[in-house]
Amino acid sequence: MFTSIIKATINFFYTNPSGSILNRFSKDMGVVDTIMPKLLIDAVEQLVEKLRELKQQIKKFDNILNHNTSACYMYIALNTTFGFWLDLFCCVYLALVTANCFWSEDINKGDIGLIITQAIGLTTMFQWGIKQWSEFENEMTSVERIAEYIGIESEKDENAKETWPRSNDIQFKSVTLKYKKDIPAALNNLSFVVAPKEKIGIVGRTGAGKTSIISALFRLVRFEGCILIGGVDINKVPLQTMRSKISIIPQDPVLFSGSVRENLDPFNQFEDAKLWSILDELDLKNFVSNLPAGLGSQILEKGSNLSVGQRQLFCLARALLRGNKILVLDEVTANVDLRTDSLIQLAIKTKLVDCTVLIIAHRLHTIMNCDKVLVMGAGRILEYDHPHRLLANENGALHNLVLKTGHCMTNHLKKVAEQVN
Numbered sequence: 001m002f003t004s005i006i007k008a009t010i011n012f013f014y015t016n017p018s019g020s021i022l023n024r025f026s027k028d029m030g031v032v033d034t035i036m037p038k039l040l041i042d043a044v045e046q047l048v049e050k051l052r053e054l055k056q057q058i059k060k061f062d063n064i065l066n067h068n069t070s071a072c073y074m075y076i077a078l079n080t081t082f083g084f085w086l087d088l089f090c091c092v093y094l095a096l097v098t099a100n101c102f103w104s105e106d107i108n109k110g111d112i113g114l115i116i117t118q119a120i121g122l123t124t125m126f127q128w129g130i131k132q133w134s135e136f137e138n139e140m141t142s143v144e145r146i147a148e149y150i151g152i153e154s155e156k157d158e159n160a161k162e163t164w165p166r167s168n169d170i171q172f173k174s175v176t177l178k179y180k181k182d183i184p185a186a187l188n189n190l191s192f193v194v195a196p197k198e199k200i201g202i203v204g205r206t207g208a209g210k211t212s213i214i215s216a217l218f219r220l221v222r223f224e225g226c227i228l229i230g231g232v233d234i235n236k237v238p239l240q241t242m243r244s245k246i247s248i249i250p251q252d253p254v255l256f257s258g259s260v261r262e263n264l265d266p267f268n269q270f271e272d273a274k275l276w277s278i279l280d281e282l283d284l285k286n287f288v289s290n291l292p293a294g295l296g297s298q299i300l301e302k303g304s305n306l307s308v309g310q311r312q313l314f315c316l317a318r319a320l321l322r323g324n325k326i327l328v329l330d331e332v333t334a335n336v337d338l339r340t341d342s343l344i345q346l347a348i349k350t351k352l353v354d355c356t357v358l359i360i361a362h363r364l365h366t367i368m369n370c371d372k373v374l375v376m377g378a379g380r381i382l383e384y385d386h387p388h389r390l391l392a393n394e395n396g397a398l399h400n401l402v403l404k405t406g407h408c409m410t411n412h413l414k415k416v417a418e419q420v421n
């Protein structure tokens with residue numbers, strides 16, 4: 001660089017300021033002399049280090065491969081040796097049998113052939129049996145490995161509270177639920193309290209958010225805010241425990257292919273007498289006892305050999321058996337005849353006295369006996385009070401809903417108005 005600069009044309013010195021030329025001789029030369037060699041050395045060191053690690057890895061791999069191959073080799077060698085000794089043993093046995101045939105005078109000559117072929121058949125069977133047994137023994141390692149995992153220590157469920165819930169009150173605190181980010185919330189800052197043993201009817205137009213309340217209660221969808229049952233945040237209770245303590249009878253009742261007994265008591269926890277008494281209470285006793293095998297009679301997948309009403313009643317029977325203190329009925333009476341409807345209403349009144357019951361209803365008369373009615377609209381609470389008090393308010397949401405349901409309920413409304421007056 002120095003020689004080139006010395007021999008440079010004068011034009012170069014006109015166009016390049018002396019500071020810039022000095023910079024090449026000071027800073028740039030400094031970088032080339034001090035920093036670059038260090039960087040290069042570091043880079044090469046890293047490469048060498050990697051190569052060394054790679055070499056070690058290859059050694060390790062070779063070692064492991066050697067172990068594996070020697071184990072395989074031992075296995076094959078042992079198998080071959082075992083086969084060899086087995087063959088030898090059988091040969092000795094055959095030789096002894098044959099020799100015995102020749103030396104023994106009692107044996108007919110014609111039988112000798114038969115004895116030898118039978119002995120050969122026997123040894124073949126013996127060899128095959130022993131080989132299969134030894135294979136079986138070898139494969140037992142899989143059983144051992146499975147057994148090892150069966151016995152592993154389970155994670156301790158610190159939060160599992162057998163006693164939960166101590167009381168069956170439900171409290172929604174500012175619950176907001178959104179199914180997707182870019183759509184409006186299905187529940188909007190919802191807060192209400194259900195006292196223990198209260199029967200609450202949940203009504204509202206389609207899409208108002210009734211089912212979403214249940215989705216939040218069962219933690220089917222994530223929500224903001226909190227829901228307390230018995231004073232405990234349900235998010236802090238293990239999901240399995242939480243769901244097992246709330247019974248739900250969905251609109252489409254869940255029955256599976258199996259006996260009546262299995263459908264009522266899937267975990268076989270109750271005596272037949274208890275099952276019959278529940279069936280009796282729900283007016284199903286006659287029906288089941290007239291079936292060919294009583295409690296052992298078959299119910300088809302989804303209960304397709306039962307009417308919708310019977311399916312609902314069977315589900316209700318199952319819920320009653322479980323004895324959970326919180327029950328959710330989702331549009332239960334929407335598709336049933338009036339008799340089944342009144343049976344379900346009666347069961348709620350008489351059998352579920354100690355239970356907190358949430359009833360989502362389209363048929364408004366079904367929730368008129370409830371302690372309170374929650375009227376939903378666009379994910380918010382429009383009204384929440386005793387049904388008769390709500391009906392008395394002519395501008396109220398429930399009053400309007402009832403007016404839209406037609407003649408039968410309007411009469412009911414008149415009666416209520418008379419009672420209130």
Ligand SMILES: Nc1ncnc2c1ncn2[C@@H]1O[C@H](COP(=O)(O)OP(=O)(O)OP(=O)(O)O)[C@@H](O)[C@H]1O
Binds near residue numbers: 207211
């Ligand atoms: N899985 C879902 N994904 C996206 N949006 C949903 C989903 N389920 C419900 N929604 C929306 O959330 C809102 C409330 O629905 P929800 O099912 O709670 O109403 P509902 O009152 O039970 O209605 P219905 O009486 O017709 O059953 C509706 O706008 C609905 O479109």
